[in-house]
Amino acid sequence: xxxxxxxxxxxxxxxxxxxxxxxxxxxxxxxxxxNVTRKLGLDKPxxxxxxxxxxxxxxxxxxxxxxxGRPVLEEIAPRYGKTVRLALISISWSVILGMLMGVWSGTxxxxxxxYFGVTLTVAGQAVPAFWIGLLLxxxxxxxxxxxxVSGAKNWKALILPAFTMGTSMAATVTRFTxxxxxxxxxxxxxxxxRAKGLKERVVIWKHGFRNSLISVVTVIGMNFGAMLGGSxxxxxxxxxxxxxxxxxxxIGLRDYVVVQAxxxxxxxxxxxxxxxxxxxxxxxxxxxxxx
Amino acid sequence: xxxxxxxxxAESGDIRTPFSVFWKKFKKQKTxxxxxxxxxxxxxxxxxxxQLAPYGINEYDYSSVMQPPSAKHWFGxxxxxxxxxxxxxxxTRISLSVGFLSVTIVAxxxxxxxxxxxYIGGWFDTIIMSLSDxxxxxxxxxxxxxxxxxxxxxxxxxxxxxxxxxxxxxARIVRGNTLNLKNSVYIQAARSLGASPARILFVHILxxxxxxxxxxYSISISGSIMTSASLSFLGMGAKxxxxxxxxxxxxxxxxxxxxxHYAMFPGLAIFLTVLCFNLLGDALRSALDPKLSEM
Numbered sequence: 001x002x003x004x005x006x007x008x009x010x011x012x013x014x015x016x017x018x019x020x021x022x023x024x025x026x027x028x029x030x031x032x033x034x035n036v037t038r039k040l041g042l043d044k045p046x047x048x049x050x051x052x053x054x055x056x057x058x059x060x061x062x063x064x065x066x067x068x069g070r071p072v073l074e075e076i077a078p079r080y081g082k083t084v085r086l087a088l089i090s091i092s093w094s095v096i097l098g099m100l101m102g103v104w105s106g107t108x109x110x111x112x113x114x115y116f117g118v119t120l121t122v123a124g125q126a127v128p129a130f131w132i133g134l135l136l137x138x139x140x141x142x143x144x145x146x147x148x149v150s151g152a153k154n155w156k157a158l159i160l161p162a163f164t165m166g167t168s169m170a171a172t173v174t175r176f177t178x179x180x181x182x183x184x185x186x187x188x189x190x191x192x193x194r195a196k197g198l199k200e201r202v203v204i205w206k207h208g209f210r211n212s213l214i215s216v217v218t219v220i221g222m223n224f225g226a227m228l229g230g231s232x233x234x235x236x237x238x239x240x241x242x243x244x245x246x247x248x249x250x251i252g253l254r255d256y257v258v259v260q261a262x263x264x265x266x267x268x269x270x271x272x273x274x275x276x277x278x279x280x281x282x283x284x285x286x287x288x289x290x291x
Numbered sequence: 292x293x294x295x296x297x298x299x300x301a302e303s304g305d306i307r308t309p310f311s312v313f314w315k316k317f318k319k320q321k322t323x324x325x326x327x328x329x330x331x332x333x334x335x336x337x338x339x340x341x342q343l344a345p346y347g348i349n350e351y352d353y354s355s356v357m358q359p360p361s362a363k364h365w366f367g368x369x370x371x372x373x374x375x376x377x378x379x380x381x382x383t384r385i386s387l388s389v390g391f392l393s394v395t396i397v398a399x400x401x402x403x404x405x406x407x408x409x410y411i412g413g414w415f416d417t418i419i420m421s422l423s424d425x426x427x428x429x430x431x432x433x434x435x436x437x438x439x440x441x442x443x444x445x446x447x448x449x450x451x452x453x454x455x456x457x458x459x460x461x462a463r464i465v466r467g468n469t470l471n472l473k474n475s476v477y478i479q480a481a482r483s484l485g486a487s488p489a490r491i492l493f494v495h496i497l498x499x500x501x502x503x504x505x506x507x508y509s510i511s512i513s514g515s516i517m518t519s520a521s522l523s524f525l526g527m528g529a530k531x532x533x534x535x536x537x538x539x540x541x542x543x544x545x546x547x548x549x550x551x552h553y554a555m556f557p558g559l560a561i562f563l564t565v566l567c568f569n570l571l572g573d574a575l576r577s578a579l580d581p582k583l584s585e586m
Contacts, residue, residue: 134558232436233524267430
């Protein structure tokens with residue numbers, strides 16, 4: 001995580017273009033430029049700058065935005081909440097639907113239900129999210145005029161972006177649920193469960209599905225990071241005021257402090273999710289827990 | 292020269308070479324064969340796009356702006372009256388070039404790193420793997436965005452970004468294979484026969500790692516085509532008037548409220564191309580490595 005922070009810090013310093021010039025304007029005097037540079041701490045050596053930044057982070061201070069002069073934390077917080085809300089809605093529907101589809105498809109191998117599921121899966125994994133977003137805007141926003149196509153004013157505005165964001169995740173979850181269910185249905189304990197005369201529903205959900213969950217959880221964890229990255233695209237398409245669109249606009253304005261804070265935040269999430277997945281693992285799999 | 296029994300067998304097609312085994316398994320997968328055919332078409336279009344396109348890609352015609360699809364313009368026209376069909380067709384060359392160029396470099400560099408890292412081990416391996424851990428800690432697209440933000444927008448920089456964030460994937464796969472094979476009996480045999488490390492690495496270990504590299508190659512191409520389209524869509528990739536699919540979609544955004552065709556076709560092109568390489572990758576995986584199928 002420390003290495004990540006160094007990389008994030010250096011990365012952003014490498015962006016060409018002078019943020020001070022961008023702030024004070026092209027024709028500001030030399031003194032003004034120097035004053036602002038000093039005020040922002042950009043005249044100090046890189047290591048000192050990094051030290052100041054790190055010290056701030058540990059104290060919960062992510063620095064001050066070059067552009068607005070407000071603390072970065074204050075700038076990010078409301079947008080962050082919006083992105084998290086969108087991501088949580090997306091992941092909830094896609095995981096639930098994906099698991100249902102996966103079980104449906106995996107228990108009907110070779111029938112139309114399976115072909116239907118597999119086709120949707122393959123398509124869902126290949127479709128560019130921003131394209132789906134645009135098509136949805138056209139159908140629901142322009143043609144049917146039933147849903148808002150931008151912003152985050154009410155729950156209705158969340159439907160289209162959340163749907164778009166979840167498509168690839170739903171496809172991935174379906175695929176892995178299906179394959180790992182097929183795998184676990186071959187096991188001996190399934191035969192035992194059937195031989196006991198348990199209902200097929202119980203056999204599939206309690207004995208088959210539960211044991212296939214482990215690999216599904218890994219895949220969800222692995223793809224959550226991709227989803228965070230994808231949020232940038234989706235927020236752009238739907239003009240959603242989250243951290244993704246904030247990142248793109250901050251890069252354009254060379255607001256170092258904001259960009260490095262956002263990149264650190266997104267990566268921290270990624271690392272955090274991996275730890276979380278390990279914990280869920282232990283809950284699902286007693287073997288790992290006792291080791 | 293007298294023919295040996297083995298040569299006769301080879302001519303009659305009974306001999307089991309790695310390729311014939313692979314081909315037999317590959318042929319069985321209908322989707323894989325369809326994807327392979329589509330792949331050949333894509334490459335053909337990419338090479339001959341300028342001959343196939345009915346209009347020039349930058350042929351302005353202000354008398355027919357934003358026309359819906361018609362017999363004259365199959366995919367309609369854009370905001371400058373340019374023929375969208377020709378532009379999407381020529382976008383194939385850009386996307387495939389970006390995909391193949393970046394992934395070929397990644398596959399070569401990543402495989403080398405993985406081979407050496409796995410074979411040498413020790414501190415070298417530790418450093419390489421920590422570096423790849425750091426790159427892994429950034430969500431893929433975010434890393435690509437950060438790299439392009441530093442280097443500046445443009446297709447060359449998109450290729451560099453894709454290379455940087457995909458190298459760890461190949462390095463890890465090849466490293467894993469190398470670690471597995473390093474202590475296998477046939478490598479020990481080679482070593483005891485006095486084979487040099489270079490010979491062991493490239494003649495004995497590399498072919499063992501090749502199936503996973505080939506599968507990853509196909510999947511990575513679809514991934515990098517998607518990344519380059521995404522970056523162009525965000526205004527960080529190709530610049531106008533390049534008919535890059537992501538850029539076309541980005542231009543189509545403001546017209547989505549009036550017409551559908553502009554956004555429809557470039558997206559469809561990305562979708563079908565990515566689909567093709569994904570299916571090809573799946574089929575290759577089942578044909579090359581039965582253990583890995585359905586992963």
